[in-house]
Amino acid sequence: MQKRCIALTCSRSVYNLSVNSRGIRMGKMSNKQTRTDVILIGAGIMSATLGTILKELVPDWNIKVFEKLDKAGEESSNEWNNAGTGHAALCELNYTVEKPDGSIDISKALKINEQFQLSRQFWSYLVNHNLISNPQDFIMPLPHMSMVQGAKNVEFLKKRFEALSNSHLFQGMEFSDDSKKLMEWIPLIMQDRTSSEPIAATKIDIGTDVNFGALTRMLIDHLERKDVEINYEHKVENLKRTSDGSWEVKVLSDSGKLEYHTAQFVFIGGGGGSLHLLQKTGIPESKHVGGFPVSGLFLVCNNPEVVEQHHAKVYGKAAVGAPPMSVPHLDTRYIDNKKSLLFGPFAGFSPKFLKTGSNMDLLGSVKPNNVFTMLAAGAKNVPLTKYLIQQLMLSKEQRIEELRDFIPNAKSEDWDIVVAGQRVQVIKDTPAGKGTLQFGTEVINAEDGSVAALLGASPGASTAVHVMLEVIKKCFPQHIKEWEPKIKEMIPSYGKSLAENQELFYEVDSSTAKALGLTESKSLQMVGSK
Known part of the structure; x- marks a missing residue:
């Protein structure tokens, strides 16, 4: 160059x-x-x-x-076009899968958590070196919670909690199926709840809301x-x-x-x-790759009294056939230094690849080299297609009914609909078969x-630093040795596993929490008090 x-x-x-x-x-x-x-x-x-x-x-x-x-x-990236979750697998149930033997696979949760830690470290470097300022304008501490209903889901959540608690990355997480404790944690969700169906939640205070x-x-x-x-x-x-x-x-x-x-x-x-x-x-790497656009809607609360009754990001379980980006969640958000409350997202469909895109985007992406890949994906994802059609047909009142699974006494007049951003899920040929729909972030170079x-x-923006380091590694291999000392200065855990290095995690967690004004993990607080 x-x-x-x-x-x-x-x-x-x-x-x-x-x-x-x-x-x-x-x-x-x-x-x-x-x-x-x-x-x-x-x-x-x-x-x-x-x-x-x-x-x-x-x-x-x-x-x-x-x-x-x-x-x-x-x-x-716009704050109204995404959920603002600092994705660290603290509350997202789709990052922990129940295996056939009933055990919980937490490997993806560990990976996502570590990737978000890289972002925290880089943002802290920028703040500490006065390259950006006022971190509270883009990141705020906020409890992350998972909430489920039904005996089978409660059993899954408890096993998930136990599995994650074995890792220091998730220490400080709490589980409860006691209605009094849940009333303390999520009063807006528990108030006026008449269902006798079992309900449980996990809560961890080190979560974040990020204004990307x-x-x-x-x-x-x-x-x-x-x-x-x-x-x-x-x-x-x-x-x-x-x-x-x-x-x-x-x-x-x-x-x-x-x-x-x-x-x-x-x-x-x-x-x-x-x-x-x-x-x-x-x-050549661009061949046999397609994309499937999915749009989204959020319900936004316009009643300040309701907004003040909730302080957490609470994630539930996705409906059968729903894409991971459609996992329902009730979120406290901080946008323009104002506290807001959003529920969603409701999935939708538009042939546009961007909110400001063209209705010809999807058709224009079909090429001779990917047409069979796209057709195979369509054949494999009939349940997803049905789900999207059902979501498109929902009226506002039907969306409010879904909200009432979270807030039993929700009033339609307290909520407005906001159109979120477009997402394009990757379709490609993989060892799993032709036309596999990929749910995640992918770099093609x-x-x-x-x-x-x-x-x-998703998890996209939350793991931007990890993803861009991968871009640098793949695209500038001749410079990596030369650049590594500076990368480690910006990101102290670079090249190391925080999941396997407890002391390094405590050090990173403490320094980034201080720089960004966040909550330290309870495990670190306990270590510091000894």
Whole structure:
């Protein structure tokens, strides 16, 4: 990336050429063309995180960001377009699976928890080095709870609690099926509950509510102060490999002019829009990959008296056939420094890949190389299709009825409907079969590491630091040894397992809680009191 260009051959009209230490930079031109080190497509949490990490590792690299909207963090990263859960597997039941022998597999929960710890460490580094400030504007301590109803589900939850409690990552979690204790924890949920069905919950105080929109804007503002060029209302139209192995990115600017920007590394972090751009690269890794869009709705409480009666994120169990992103939960949220209460999400369907996308997005993503993959996914996921149709048909009052499983006395007039963000679940051929629907976050990169794209959904933003470290590892392997000391400075547990290193976890938990104004784990508090 740092080689000096000594010649340029280009058929496009060019004016005011100038040479700097990075190569040739071109100024005013009829069809603007410039060369840079790194291009980030999309100004969401993923691009903002990758750009921030790279600027710490190699401050002199030239980075450009292209965003088709007029602000940063307006799609999936926006605070109204996601649940704001700092996903650490503290409350999400789909991260712990009951095996055929009745035991609980907590391996995925451990992995997700460790990945969120990386994010906490990096955010703490940024705060401690005054690169961002006021962490309470994007992260707040909030209990995470799981709640289930029915004897079988209560039994599962108790076994899950016992399994997780064996790990120091989850120490401090409490379980109760006692109605008086539950009334203390979740009075809004327990009040006026007349059902005789068994009910139980787990509670852990070290959970968080994260405003990923606010965090994204902080990171983008920081990058601008570091002379990263942020281009809003610039839509990437195409990506094309050049003869020297770099990538030419065709961009339509807000003025209607075409620009051509060339870089040796391109990251496609455009949310649901990433799939189309990945397909345009033509790399072999983009073949036999499709996407299935799922939209969502939340009920938002407009009655401050009701909002004040609840203080937790309470996750339930997903309905049979529902995607993981549709797990019902009643969440306290902090948005614009105001306490809010949301319930949902209700799944829906739109052929758009972005809220601001086109109704032709889904059809346009079907290519000769993935059509059979897409058809196989459709055949395999008939229950999901039925579930989405049922969700689409729900009236507001029917949604309120589902809310009453959580809040028995919920009143329709206290709640409004808000449309959440679009998610595009990855469809690909895997050892499990053709057209497997993937529920999670996935990076697809070229073999030579010159381009990478982020696809998928939850846990997404919560594990952005982990995901971007994986991008760096795969796409810049020649630099990893050189960069490792700085990475470890930013993320002390890098390369180590917090699940296997109790003392390191206590150290990390304490330092990040202090920097971010969060709650320390009870296990650490007990150690400190001895």
